[in-house]
Amino acid sequence: MPDQPAQKPRRGCLFYGCLTGIVCLVAILVALLLGVHLVKKMLNEYTDSQPLPLPAVQMTPAQIEQVQQRVTAFWDAVRAGRTAPSLELNSDEINALIATNADFQGWRGKLYVTLEGDKVKGQLSFPLAQLGLPRFHGRYLNGTGIFSVSLQNGLLRVMPQEVRVKGKPLPATYMDRIKTENLVTQATANPGAADALNKLQSIEIKDSKLIIVPKPAP
Numbered sequence: 714m715p716d717q718p719a720q721k722p723r724r725g726c727l728f729y730g731c732l733t734g735i736v737c738l739v740a741i742l743v744a745l746l747l748g749v750h751l752v753k754k755m756l757n758e759y760t761d762s763q764p765l766p767l768p769a770v771q772m773t774p775a776q777i778e779q780v781q782q783r784v785t786a787f788w789d790a791v792r793a794g795r796t797a798p799s800l801e802l803n804s805d806e807i808n809a810l811i812a813t814n815a816d817f818q819g820w821r822g823k824l825y826v827t828l829e830g831d832k833v834k835g836q837l838s839f840p841l842a843q844l845g846l847p848r849f850h851g852r853y854l855n856g857t858g859i860f861s862v863s864l865q866n867g868l869l870r871v872m873p874q875e876v877r878v879k880g881k882p883l884p885a886t887y888m889d890r891i892k893t894e895n896l897v898t899q900a901t902a903n904p905g906a907a908d909a910l911n912k913l914q915s916i917e918i919k920d921s922k923l924i925i926v927p928k929p930a931p
Contacts, residue, residue, distance in 0.1 A: 738873060738896050739839050739854055756852060759878050765838040765855035767825040770805070770812045777809045784810065787925070791912050796930040802923045804828045828921045832874065833860045855879060860896075862923070864916035867907065871896045 772780075783800070790797035802810075807826045811817045827834040835858050841849035856878040863870050873891050876883045883891070901910060914926040 738858065739844065741891060741894060759854065760841065760849065760852040761855050761879065762851060764853045767822060767836055767838060770809050772805055772809045777813055780806045780809055791909065791927050794930055797927050800925040803921065807923065828918055828923060830921060831918045833862055833918055835860065862916060862918050864910065864913055867911040869897050869901050869910055869916065
């Protein structure tokens with residue numbers, strides 16, 4: 714992985730909300746599994762004793778710094794109510810932000826994002842002890858998820874479409890419950906996040922890019 718550039722952008726509510734939503738998904742999944750399985754069976758079928766190695770970021774420090782500057786300039790303009798072009802990020806750029814931004818330090822080596830068409834695919838290796846579950850100390854939830862992302866009338870929605878754990882799809886019983894969850898509801902409920910989202914016209918995944926369009930300046 715390249716050395717971390719000195720400058721780091723302030724995180725936007727979108728990035729922070731989505732990462733918080735991943736924790737929400739893991740918590741929901743663990744609660745569902747614990748509700749129908751013995752702990753020992755869950756440990757064997759759904760968790761691992763080792764983290765899953767995730768792909769490394771393939772960008773130079775100079776390239777990462779350019780991405781950081783672009784993200785910072787965008788959010789500064791949005792907060793200030795100035796006219797700004799749409800922000801477009803591909804998979805490499807999003808993973809570079811996660812890997813090098815101090816705000817996302819807790820996610821390094823735990824999450825890797827791939828944008829595919831109009832969906833987000835996340836590879837996850839999450840230590841369950843972070844959920845405050847001492848019985849799962851040293852155990853990891855290694856899996857993948859596919860999510861849709863949209864913004865309508867100031868409401869950000871990150872909805873799980875498919876979840877696989879240890880290479881196997883979750884049974885429909887679990888997915889029917891998980892698919893109804895907007896993973897960023899709590900993360901975007903505070904007034905600061907709501908105000909920032911209300912300054913955006915749209916958020917979408919299109920042609921394997923995250924596209925964030927601000928409202929026109931007054």
